[in-house]
Amino acid sequence: MPIEIPEVVIERLPVYVRALNALLSQDQEVVSSQELGTRLGVTPAQIRKDLSYFGRFGKRGRGYNVRRLGRAILSYGGFEPQGFRIVEAFDSDAKTVGRRVGPLVIKDVSVLAETLHERPVDIAIVAVPAGAAQAVIDTLVKGGVRSILNYAPTAARVPSGVHIRHIDPVLALQSMTYYIKNARPTVAAK
Amino acid sequence: MPIEIPEVVIERLPVYVRALNALLSQDQEVVSSQELGTRLGVTPAQIRKDLSYFGRFGKRGRGYNVRRLGRAILSYGGFEPQGFRIVEAFDSDAKTVGRRVGPLVIKDVSVLAETLHERPVDIAIVAVPAGAAQAVIDTLVKGGVRSILNYAPTAARVPSGVHIRHIDPVLALQSMTYYIKNARPTVAAK
DNA sequence: ATCTGTGAAGCACTTCACAGCG
DNA sequence: CGCTGTGAAGTGCTTCACAGAT
Numbered sequence: 248m249p250i251e252i253p254e255v256v257i258e259r260l261p262v263y264v265r266a267l268n269a270l271l272s273q274d275q276e277v278v279s280s281q282e283l284g285t286r287l288g289v290t291p292a293q294i295r296k297d298l299s300y301f302g303r304f305g306k307r308g309r310g311y312n313v314r315r316l317g318r319a320i321l322s323y324g325g326f327e328p329q330g331f332r333i334v335e336a337f338d339s340d341a342k343t344v345g346r347r348v349g350p351l352v353i354k355d356v357s358v359l360a361e362t363l364h365e366r367p368v369d370i371a372i373v374a375v376p377a378g379a380a381q382a383v384i385d386t387l388v389k390g391g392v393r394s395i396l397n398y399a400p401t402a403a404r405v406p407s408g409v410h411i412r413h414i415d416p417v418l419a420l421q422s423m424t425y426y427i428k429n430a431r432p433t434v435a436a437k
Numbered sequence: 438m439p440i441e442i443p444e445v446v447i448e449r450l451p452v453y454v455r456a457l458n459a460l461l462s463q464d465q466e467v468v469s470s471q472e473l474g475t476r477l478g479v480t481p482a483q484i485r486k487d488l489s490y491f492g493r494f495g496k497r498g499r500g501y502n503v504r505r506l507g508r509a510i511l512s513y514g515g516f517e518p519q520g521f522r523i524v525e526a527f528d529s530d531a532k533t534v535g536r537r538v539g540p541l542v543i544k545d546v547s548v549l550a551e552t553l554h555e556r557p558v559d560i561a562i563v564a565v566p567a568g569a570a571q572a573v574i575d576t577l578v579k580g581g582v583r584s585i586l587n588y589a590p591t592a593a594r595v596p597s598g599v600h601i602r603h604i605d606p607v608l609a610l611q612s613m614t615y616y617i618k619n620a621r622p623t624v625a626a627k
Numbered sequence: 628a629t630c631t632g633t634g635a636a637g638c639a640c641t642t643c644a645c646a647g648c649g
Numbered sequence: 650c651g652c653t654g655t656g657a658a659g660t661g662c663t664t665c666a667c668a669g670a671t
Contacts, residue, residue: 261611287592307648307653325618394613402477421451423584428515497631497670
C-alpha cells in the first residue's frame with residue numbers, strides 16, 4: 248500500500264456510492280465533482296481529493312462516468328455485497344431466548360463464545376445495557392470479531408486492531424442542546 | 438464569548454458527564470485526567486485541554502472533584518435536564534396516524550407545519566425513507582427547528598445555522614467492511 | 628511529589644489554485 | 650475551454666512538555 252488512506256475518506260466512500268446509485272436510477276451517466284458535491288453538501292475539491300487516493304477515474308473537461316466510478320469504489324473498498332447476512336442473534340433474557348427472528352433463533356448469550364468458535368463472524372452489533380457491554384465486547388474480541396458496532400451507551404474499550412464504532416443517539420441529542428442554549432442569530436454576525 | 442470552543446469538544450462533554458456519574462455511583466469523589474482518560478479511551482492531555490476551554494476545575498497534585506466537575510460541564514453546556522420531553526409525533530401512514538405512543542397521539546405529517554407554528558420545538562428526530570427526508574427537513578427548518586437528528590439514509594442539506602446530525606448504521610457497517618477486506622495483522626508490522 | 632493548565636509543536640484533514648488533459 | 654488531479658497552503662484538532670500550584 249503506497250500511502251495510508253485517511254479514515255474519514257473511507258467513511259465517505261459508501262456515501263458516494265449511495266449518491267451514484269441515486270444518479271443511475273435517474274439515468275444520469277456522467278457527473279462532475281461539482282454536481283456530486285452539491286448533492287452531498289461536500290466541496291468538489293474534497294471529492295476529487297478523496298478519489299485521488301485510490302485512482303484516477305474522471306475525464307478532464309467532462310466529469311466521472313457514474314457507473315464506472317461506482318464500481319471502482321465498490322471493488323476498492325470491498326463494499327460490494329450491498330447487503331449483510333445476519334447469522335446469529337443472542338440475548339440474556341430468558342423470555343427472548345428461543346424466539347425466532349426471520350430465519351434465526353435467538354440464542355442464550357452464555358453460548359456466545361462457543362458459537363463464535365464454531366462459526367466466526369466479521370462484524371458484531373452490540374445493543375445491551377451499559378453495564379453489560381464491556382463483558383460482551385471482550386467475549387466478541389476473544390472470539391475473533393474485529394469490527395463492532397456498539398449501541399450501548401458506554402465507551403467500551405477494545406485492543407488496537409479492532410474497529411469499534413459507537414452509535415449513541417442520546418449523546419448526539421445532548422451535544423445538540425449546547426447549540427440551543429448557546430444559539431446564535433440565524434445569520435451569524437462575524 | 439472569548440474563543441470558539443471546537444465542535445469535537447462539545448461532543449465529548451456529555452461523554453465526560455456520563456463517566457463522572459458512573460464514578461459518583463461508585464462513591465468516587467476525586468478523579469485525575471489520567472484515570473478518566475483510561476476509562477474513556479482518551480488521552481489525559483485531551484481531557485485537560487478540553488476542560489481548559491471553559492474553566493479551571495482541577496486541583497494541581499490531586500485531580501478533579503467529580504461532583505463539581507460534573508456540575509460545571511452540565512451548566513456550561515446546557516446539558517442539564519438529562520431527559521428530553523417528546524412533545525409531538527408524526528407519520529404519513531394512515532394505519533399509524535391516530536395511534537397512541539405513551540402520552541402522545543401520532544399526528545398526520547400533513548399538519549407538521551402548522552403544529553410547529555403553534556408549538557415550536559428545539560430538536561426534531563427524522564426517521565423516514567430517504568426519498569421523503571429532504572421535504573420533511575425543509576418543513577422542520579421552515580418551522581423554526583434548529584437541531585435535527587437524521588436517521589434517514591440520505592445526506593439531507595440544511596441552511597447554515599441549523600445543526601443536523603446523521604445517524605446511519607448501514608453506512609457505518611459499510612465503511613467497516615473496508616477494514617475487513619484490507620485487514621492487517623493484529624499486531625501491525627510498521 | 629503529583630497532577631493541572633497551557634503555549635507550542637505536531638499531525639491530519641480540507642481547501643486552494645492551477646497545470647494539464649480531453 | 651471545462652473539469653480533473655494534485656502539490657502547496659491553510660485550518661483545526663491532538664499531543665507534547667513543562668511551569669506552576671498544592
